[in-house]
Amino acid sequence: MRDHYDLASMESRPNPYAGRVKQPVTIRLDKESVDYFKTLSEKLNIPYQTLINLFLADCARRRAEPDLSWHTTAA
8 A cells, every 4th residue: 555645646436336325314103113123123133224224115116105095894
């Protein structure tokens, strides 16, 4: 390794990972959902935030949409 590098004479190139940078967000989740992902993360040995991101990324890739219809039971 050199003691000195002349950065002005070096060629630059685009960062290949720049498009993969994660965006920090604040989100409020119910305790049951967080507990579910924390338990699953311990089983899979993956951090729960990573597991939630993987789940959401899979939903986005599949263009999954939640079922927001109200279900009622017959009385």
